[in-house]
Amino acid sequence: xxxxxxxxxxxxxxxxxxxxxxxxxxxxxxxxxxxxxxxxxxxxxxxxxxxxxxxxxxxxxxxxxxxxxxxxxxxxxxxxxxxxxxxxxxxxxxxxxxxxxxxxxxxxxxxxxxxxxxxxxxxxxxxxxxxxxxxxxxxxxxxxxxxxxxxxxxxxxxxxxxxxxxxxxxxxxxxxx
Numbered sequence: 771x772x773x774x775x776x777x778x779x780x781x782x783x784x785x786x787x788x789x790x791x792x793x794x795x796x797x798x799x800x801x802x803x804x805x806x807x808x809x810x811x812x813x814x815x816x817x818x819x820x821x822x823x824x825x826x827x828x829x830x831x832x833x834x835x836x837x838x839x840x841x842x843x844x845x846x847x848x849x850x851x852x853x854x855x856x857x858x859x860x861x862x863x864x865x866x867x868x869x870x871x872x873x874x875x876x877x878x879x880x881x882x883x884x885x886x887x888x889x890x891x892x893x894x895x896x897x898x899x900x901x902x903x904x905x906x907x908x909x910x911x912x913x914x915x916x917x918x919x920x921x922x923x924x925x926x927x928x929x930x931x932x933x934x935x936x937x938x939x940x941x942x943x944x945x946x947x
Contacts (some may be wrong), residue, residue, distance in 0.1 A: 780844025
């Protein structure tokens with residue numbers, strides 16, 4: 771089984787907090803794990819339940835299917851899930867790539883509570899609901915990063931480490947069976 775973890779930033783802005791958190795997360799990966807960042811959410815067509823979804827959607831689905839796990843790192847926009855992320859998730863409702871896939875969710879925003887709760891429900895509908903140890907809500911994210919995007923909150927560092935440990939242990943236990 772692959773030990774590549776797919777990281778999906780929910781923001782399409784390259785200097786977003788979601789993107790800045792990627793190094794803070796990946797530094798805790800055990801040596802046998804690698805990662806791939808899916809930065810093409812903004813390139814996916816609007817969901818239309820097409821019988822033939824097109825090349826970009828086939829690629830998106832394959833990227834998920836080929837990964838050992840998925841980490842979503844997302845902001846909250848207008849008290850909800852960013853539209854591009856919701857669109858991408860809608861494309862995999864019927865195809866099943868996230869069914870029983872180990873998944874983690876990090877919501878990093880000013881508040882984030884509403885998007886976080888909504889994404890837990892959405893991921894549950896896709897049979898990929900992250901367990902309690904693989905969920906992290908980071909409110910007031912900008913106060914926890916320095917000007918270069920490094921985490922400056924020791925408690926947050928511990929929470930990120932714990933989330934990664936939980937997710938990678940899940941992957942290891944699944945491959946041991």
